[in-house]
Amino acid sequence: MLPPTQRLPQARVLIDMDRYFVLHAPRQTGKTTTLRTLASELTAEGDTAALLFSCERAKTAGDDYPAAESLLLDALREAAERTGWPKKLLPPDPWPQVTPGSRFGSALSEWCRRSPRRVVLFLDEIDALQGNSLISILSQLRDGHNARHERHPFPASVVLCGLRDLRDYKIASGGDPGRSNPASPFNIVAKSLRLGDFTADQIGELYDQHTQATGQEFTKDAIDRVFELTQGQPWLVNALAHEITFEMGVAGAITAGQVDAAKERLIRQRATHLDALVARLHEPQVQRVIEPIVAGTWPGTDTSFDDDVSYVHDLGLIRGTRDMVIANPIYREVLLRVLGDRTERFVKADPHSFVLPDGRFDLARLLEEFVVFWREHGEVLIQQEGYHEAACQIILMAFLHRLVNGGGHLDREYAAGTKRLDVLVRWPHTTPDGERRTQREAMELKVWRAGENDPKPEGLAQLDRYLDRLTLTTGVLVIFDRRPEAPPWNERGNFEEATTPSGCHITVLRA
Template identity: 80%
Template sequence: MLPPAQRLPQARELIEMDRYFVLHAPRQSGKTTALRTLASELTAESDIAALMFSCERAKSAGDDYAAAEEILLKSLRQATEWAGWPDELLPPHPWLRAPAGTRFGSALTEWCHRCPRRVVLFLDEIDALQGNSLVSILSQLRDGHNARPGGQPFPTSVVLCGLRDLRDYKVASGGDPGRSNPAGPFNIIRKSLRLGDFTADQIAELYGQHTQATGQEFAKDAVDRVFELTQGQPWLVNAIADETISEMRLTGTIGAGQVEDAKERLIRQRATHLDTLAARLREPRVERVIEPIMAGTWPDTDTSFDDDVSYAHDLGLIRGTRDLEIANPIYREVLLRVLGHRTERFVKTDPHSFVLPDGRFDLPRLLREFVVFWREHGEVLIRQEGYHEAACQIILMAFLHRLANGGGYLDREYAAGTKRLDVLVRWPYTSPEGERLMQREAMELKVWRAGEHDPTPDGLAQLDRYLDRLTLSTGVLVIFDRRPEAPPWKERGGFEQVTTPSDRDVTVLRV
């Protein structure tokens, strides 16, 4: 693991300043591990008794704030026992009795009155608290914080750790989300801390620890590929390494090819982290953000859209809150695969029939087969697809995945406002001389919507730039016609050969 001080450079400084603040990050980003280590270091090095405990068990209490208080105090006491602290640092036993709605704050006051050290609390999984229980706990923390100047003992620093950003806790504790008010515990800093993803150097450092311990190396191209695929998402970084070592049981130096194989295995297995992420796609507020990204359109914004964007960002689905992009290439692939699962069940063609005698992939035949598939199933599948604006892209991606992914790879690029989805099919094969080669086929997907001009000229220019970046001389432009005046379904699927502005030969498919 990476040292917590390296990932949370501001946390110790804020604690030393007796601040109350929020630390948030998507699930499985390393928050719990970092805080547990930081708490141990603070307790061992200073006059602080720093404790991390989880609020997760209090989720069952729902709005019953009395039950939530009881569960939290039990969790807190258990955490102190597991920490192995001396008796003088332990909280009172039993806890002080107090009316429901005040018991948690009263217990903290009594503990801080007895403890010879400054008490610092890390409330992990604070998002588990719901409704009135969350409001009650936050209100008691706010009241205790505000009473400290009058001499009331209370934790000198409290860190709320979860998925949510600062704004949500300000609202829940009765504060104004847009103002910074030093009197309120969740208004002390205008911006909460976000545990960031790993940098490329941090991935190299993390994998280097494995090399030091075992002698097994990750080649530089492997580390670079891991960063490219994950963009430093901590769970993915660790999962790819674990897949190569523990599941694939590779013993020599691990290269980029093995990283690619590990990525494919993780996606096929739908590991818990990826499955949990994918389950969010059907939430209405997530769909409002992800659908225009997949469709390449600009979303219809209203006053609540920014909140939905922040929510998707806090979940780790998107990279930032300004440029709407999926967080990393693995998530880009997983999301399209999940949404295209229904379509894949309709694809009955044998994937092996698309392999040519020389081992290459027969893309022209695949496109012809897609026309047949589209005429037969396209109208029904579009009606069934919840992501209606992105339905065409999802269906073609599912078709490609079903037929090309048995021996090759699909790389997808899409983002809000681009009005396209770029696809690269990579197909490994062996030359007659025994040389390992990689066939690459580039495609661009465009949608012709009602009231718009024919997107072909823009599509050819965009495909030209994509081919230039890939150093390819040919490509495919697919135009989905979703206008009311589009030809009947049984007549769709015309091919034509055209040239791009840079005189590249391109196949245009209109469906």
Template identity: 80%
Template sequence: MLPPTPRLPEARALIDMDRYFVVHAPRQTGKTTALRTLASELTAEGEVAALVFSCERAKVARDDVGWGESMLLDSIRAAARRSGWPDELLPPDPWPQATPGSRIDVALSEWCRRSPRRVVLFFDEIDALQGDSLISFLCQLRDGHNARPEGHPFPTSVILCGLRDVRDYKTAVGADPGRCNPTSPFNIVTESLRLGDFTADQIAELYDQHTQATGQEFTKDAIDRVFELTQGQPWLVNAIAHEITFNMGVTGAIVSEQVEDAKERLIRARATHLDALAARLHEPRVKRVMEPIVAGAHYTDRHITDDLSYARDLGLITQKPPPQVANPIYREVILRVLGDLTEQNIHADPHSFVLPDGRFDLARLLEEFVVFWREHGEVLIQQEGYHEAACQIILMAFLHRLVNGGGYLDREYAAGTKRLDVLIRWPHTGPDGERLIQREAMELKVWRAGENDPKPEGLAQLDRYLDRLTLTTGVLVIFDRRPEAPPWKDRGSFEQATTPSGRQVTVLRG
């Protein structure tokens, strides 16, 4: 485990300044561990009683303010008892009686009045609070915070920890001007603190702890591949290493090929973390963000900013523009989940696409896709929830079904690019027994109503993609979504074309 507190260097300074603030990060990134370590360090210094506790049990209360308050106060007391603190630091038992809607304020005030130390509280899993319970809680925190200069005893520092940034707590209380502005105590910085992903050096440091403990080494290529696949997402970094060392039972030095195998096993198993990601895809706020990313389309709704912030807080997309999926593993999971319906309709045998020399028969795959597209495309497009990205999702599902048995698919897509790039990597054995990798590149474009033929733009984009991959040829797929598109029975024509740099490529019009 990496030392937690260096991952939140600003938090200690803000607590020393008696500030109220938010720490947010996606699930399973180490938030709770970091907070517990920080609270233990603060308490051990002797001037502060710092306590971390979960708000999760209060989720069931929703709009029942009194029940929500009881749940929160019970969680505080239970966490304090588990801490092993001396009696003089523990909260009052019982809590003082108060009217529902003011019990948090009254209870915390009485605790702070009695405590010989400054009280610092970490409200972990704050996202669990919903409805009127959340509104009442935030308003009470605001009132207690603002009354401190008048001598009102109250926690000197409060940290809300969850998935969301402070702006989403403001959204949670609605726009009713009659309600209080509960976020004002938390406006201490332009951005609330975000627990970041691991750097490549931190992954190496983490894995080196395993090497020191067991003697088993992660090669530099393996570490680089882990960072490339995960972009440092902490749960993925740990899950891949656990999959290799425990479930796969690898005993020697760990290499990049085993990282690739572990990634595939995690995705196939739909581990809890990845299952939670999949469940998010059909939330309206997430769909509004993800559909243009998969389709390569531009955002046209000026209200998308809040949805983008929400998706970033969940860790689904990159923190900086242009919006794209946070890491290659998520990219693969998203397209697999969205393409599941299509995969159920694919009956071709993946083994039949392997040539006698062990290479993959891409030309035959494209021909088989044309047959599939003519027969099922129209129905699948109508049934696809991500309607604007339906063509990309269907082809990706077809490729995944027939390639992933013995090869790998690398996908690149982002909002505003007007394309989806695909690289097929197919391992095979050469005539002299050497291990070779066949690489085939494809680019997907969509011809929409009112637009010009995207072929010239697609050839230029494919040219740049092939140049980056150092490949001499590729495939451009153009899906026609115009009302005047040819009948479905006539779709799927092939032609040869030349890119601006002179590469010969195949164009498939669907």
């Protein structure tokens, strides 16, 4: 484990300044671990009683704010008793008996009045609070903050920890997200911190702890591959290492190839963290953001879309609120596999039949088989696909995955506004003379939509740049025709040959 407080140095500064602030980050990034360690360090210094407790159990209260208060105070007391603190630092027992709606604030005030130390509180899983319960708790924190002085003690610093950014708490509590509004029950917060992902150096530092403990090394290529696949997402970084060292039982130095194998295993298993993310895909807020990314189209421009983007970013699904790209290659692959599950069930071809006698993959035959599949099932699958604008891309990706992933790999690149989806097929094989090689085939997917010009010229230029980056001289351009005047389904699937501006040979499939 990396030293947690080093990942969030600003938190200590704000706590020393007696500030109230928000710490937010996607799930499984180390928020709770960081705050637990910070609470222990603060308490050990001798002048602070710092306590982390979870609001999770109050989720069942909904709008019932008296019930939420009781559940939170129970959780706070239990967390304090588990610390092993001396009795003089523990909260009062019983809590003050006051009117519901002010019990939480009064309890904190009474605790601070009795405590010989300044009190710092970390409210973990604050997202669990809903509706009136959230408004009530935030209002009581604001009132206590604004009234705190020697005769009315209150926690010196309070940290709200969860998925949401500051503006979401202001919106949830009825305030203006854009400024400090006295009408907002949580206008007292002026700072929101986001716990970031690991850097490549931090991944190396983390894995070096394993080397120091066991003697087993991660090669530099392996560490670079982990960073490339995860972009430093902490759960993924740890999960890949655990999969390699424990589940796969790899002995000796760990290589980039073993990282790839671990990645495939994680995705097939759909571990809890990945399942929790994909479960969100059909939420309307998430679909409005993810669909144009997969389709390569421009997203909406209305103000509500900004809220959708912030929500999806806080979930950790996209890299930033400006760059409309999926957060990392593993998420990118998981999303398309999940969205293509229905299509894969329709693919009956035997993947082994596409392996040529010399060990290479028969991409030409795969494209011919896809034409047959598209004519038979395409219309129905498009109508059934919830991500309607990205249906063509999802269907072809599912077909490729079903037939390639048994012995090869698919690398996918897509982002909003690009008008394309790029695919690289990597097929490791052994030649008849025993030499190990990797066959690489590049494809680009484009959609011809109503009112647009034929995307073939643009597609050839874009594919040209993709091939240049891959140092390949041949490729495939697939153009899906979604216009009302498109040919009948039984006439789709024509092949033609073309050349890119730099002279690369291209097979064009019009589907």
